[in-house]
Amino acid sequence: MTMIGRRTVLVGGGAGLGLVVAWGLWPRDYAPGLTVGPDERAFGAWLKIGRDGHVTVAVPQAEHGQGVYTTLPQIVADELGADWRTVAVTPAPVHPLYANPLGLDELFEHGFDAVPASWRGEWATRNAAMVTAASSSIRMFEGPAREAAAAARALLIQAAARRWDADWADCATEAGFVTHAGKRLRFAELVDDAVRETVPDPLPIGVQGAGALMGKAVPRLDAPSKVDGSANFTADIRLPDMVHVAVRQGPIGSKLVGIDRAAARRVPGVVEVIETDDWVAVAAATWWTAKRALDASRPRFASEGPAPSTASIAAALDAALKDDGRSVAAVGDIEAGLSAGQAVSATYRVAPMVHGGIETPGAVAAYRDDRLEIWAQTQAPARARAVAAAAADLPESRVTVHAMMIGGSFGAALAHDAVAQAARIAMQLKRPVNLMWSRGEALLHDYYRAPAVAAMSARLGANGAVLGWRAKIAAPATGGALAERLVPGLPRRMLRETYATGGAVPPYRVAALAVDHHRADIGVPTGHVRGGAHGASCFFNECFVDELARAAGVEPLSFRIGMLGGEPRLARCLSTAASLGGWEGGVPDSGQGIAAHGFRGSYIAVMAEARMGPGGRPVVERLVAAVDCGRMVNPDVVRQQIEGGLIFGLASAIGAATGFAGGLATARGFDRLVLPRLADSPDITVEFVASDEPPGGVGELAVPPVAPAIANALYASGGFRIRTLPLHGAP
Structure with a gap:
């Protein structure tokens, strides 16, 4: 992306045009697109302030329950020194300035990494590639939003300092006012004068009153309208x-x-x-x-031609597993690693999963x-x-x-x-x-989470060390199909199909590792569902690690932590979840299982207590999660996302799947999806591990480890291993 320095600042005024500030984010070729009213002044692409003092923040990400209509405005208000009670939000227009190359990179599991990052960023900008995906909102936009607010704060402070004949460096902002030596002026009184000021270089970020709202559980901006029904969908x-x-x-x-x-x-x-x-x-x-x-x-x-069915999908996956696969990851000499020691193998299956959102x-x-x-x-x-x-x-x-x-x-x-x-x-x-669309239409014509089959094999040394680990995963090429729909302008020849095996490389240290993708043509459209392929890959890995621990005669938690020398944040999550949950070692009849996962810059461990109920349906009594997601903008929003992700993971563990017959999904309504009801919801405990690391993604984080934690708990409860998702009955 072509950038301009803060020295090259474009400032324009007028009641209709407002104040335009160009700072480091602003490419030369793109004019601002934020619409302002006659009584508003726009400060760059991210915020505008009205003559009545209200602050409106433009948010380029879709609000679908994850709280981005609160967290991004909170960052702006925090840096600006605004009064949260005066902050509003508006959807950002389609504009190159709001492109999200990070979201695209991580959505496709870095499958476009063969294309230089600068080229990918330029393509995203030129095509206004705004995308809400891969838990990228804060990670992508905190910096630009904070710079915009810092620039606006500096202009307001300069305008106030000029009135007071004071040094602007000695002034600050607080709750919607500029303050100095006991004097204060409202933002509303200063916006017109700020047009004549110049953005300083360098920008004073994190000073002069900034920081009052960061990490605070301020109320969600979208909650009141959703509660009283005035929110428009x-x-x-x-x-x-x-x-x-x-x-x-x-x-x-x-x-x-x-x-x-x-x-x-x-x-x-x-x-x-x-x-x-x-x-x-x-x-x-x-x-x-x-x-x-x-x-x-x-x-x-x-x-x-023949219509896809549950049987044809299973046959296509099994056939693909017999063909030569494509290497996704390789460490060490896998043939040597699998040539000696105790052999352990298992095959896991994941059924197609629907989105199942309330709104069709x-x-x-x-x-x-x-x-x-x-x-x-x-x-x-x-x-x-x-x-x-x-x-x-x-x-x-x-x-x-x-x-x-x-x-x-x-x-x-x-x-x-x-x-x-x-x-x-x-x-x-x-x-x-x-x-x-009707509910039936939404389920019959979804872009389903891809079904997959994983043939896992490993060898254990005399001391329980994993000498070799091989994962052969049969799954459709969802990344390529998603790219055709979402980014048709990016050259397909540059895309490596890494989406299908996202999360398949385990976080554990093993001497030799091989992960292969076996492409399966199943005849069913697939797409991105919350958590992506990590929902399947984490199930494969964490269930298999549990089986390896049992085969080695080592307690499952200690077995995991012993292999996490390179992932101390994940190890701490595991030990925290075990401590909070009263981990008993996963011994027979304990009904306790544990699993961990890390992606999008965050880490989580989940301990589950579960047993098999009537009719072969799992009963999950407790979920304990320990989360390290770095700095948190709003702890309440993060907690909501983790709790929601745990319930979503529970749904994928016990239901939310569909079969196929005659080219149509067999699930036609919520009644066929075996979703968790209020009576099925377990006791949930969420603990955050204190961290000063940059914010990581949280929207998808809690989904992947829930199913393997429950599966491992069911093994500890009944002594039989379930290797299919959804989990149901005995093998």
Whole structure:
């Protein structure tokens, strides 16, 4: 990315344009895109201050429950010295300044590392590659947001110091005021004068009143509107002359061959029936009317080839495991490492998993004045704009995307099928449309977490040391498929398929290691689900480590810590979780299991207490988690994410999966997903390990280790090993 120094500062004024500050983040070729009102002043790309004193922070990341509408504004308010009670948030516009190359790098598990980092960053900037993924929000944007706030604070302080004839270096900010020697002026009184000031070089970061809010559990900005129902989601959008749309898609790989249009038309309130090769939709006065008409139309789909099924998926994975794989990681001489010592092997399986967010996919589209507007649940607004433009046959410059809050995405909003459908229908009808998928449609046409099979083998020395470790993992090439949908402009030849085996390299020190990916073509679309492939890889690794410890006759916690010489933060998490949970060594009938994982710059250990209940369904009575995620912006938000991740991990351990029959998922509603209910929720304890390390990701952190901790606990409870996800019954 081309940068400019803080010496080259562009300052412009005026009631309509506001104050524009260009600092180190600002490339020369990009003008600011933040919209300001007549009584507001914009301070660069991140914040604006009104003449009434309110501070509005532009957030480029999607809010889907993870708290980014609080944490990023908190960073800005902390550095600015603002009063939290006056802080508001607005979605940032699609703009190159908000590109997130870190999120893309980590989402694809650094599969594009063959492309120089500078080129990847430039590509992300030029394409306004805004993406909410890979727990990257704070790690990517804390620096730019803090610099923006520091620049704004310096300008406000300079304006106040000029009035007082004081040295601006002796002034400070506090709770929305600039202060000096007992005097104070509100931000609101200073914004117009600040236009005439100059950003200092270097920026005074972390001084003059900054730091009052960092690490504090300030109230979430999105909570009040979500509690009282005033928060707007995509389904809530209402526009004049709007119609509501229900859509039906056929089995995987099928085409629409016929519908009963007359039957659909006979339903009162129907406006239009829209047919394409891949789907049929009905527009009507209400969504329920559209759904009734869609049912009456009885759409018929046909497939030319065999449709995917649970059996065909399993066969494809098993066949791939027999073929030559591609090396993902190699350490030492694996053949020598596996040639002597006690042999241990196991095969693990993970079923396809759904997203299952409360809000189903949908979009609102309106074509007027030769422009298309889209309101959408999206984690990649620039990509949503491109998809809408292609569907509407319009240039992207004539498409505006309004990024909405999302009711629990878990990665589903990285896809934009509903956006394309809404755009196409709006262009055809020439009136606004509100398109929402039904729950069944969302489950039948998901981009599922990939199923996988892992053949694990190892050799143990006489002292219990792991001499060799080999993991052969059969899984579809989800990274390549995700790249086709999300970043089609990046050259595919540069992508290594590392997503499919994300997290497969264990954190433990072993003499020889080999991890191979065996690509499986399963005929089912796969995508990113919270935690990615780490949810499967951690299950494979942590269950296998538990089996190795048992085979070596070593207590499982001590076995792990003994191999963690290079990961002291993970070792501390393990010992903390064990201490808090009253770890008894995982002895028979204890019902205790433990697992650990580290990624996105954070570390976690989970101890579970579980037993097998009636009908072969696990009963999880307790989860204890110890977390080292570095510095925390807002401890309450971090705790919410860890607790939510533990429950999400519990769901993936006991359910949230689907089979396939006739090219369709067998899960058609929440009742078929075996999700944990309130009565199933265990007692949860979360302990944070104090750390001064940079903030790590927390949105996905707690998901991967829950399932293996429960599986290991079930072994300690009943003496049998379950090697499949979801966990159910005896082997």
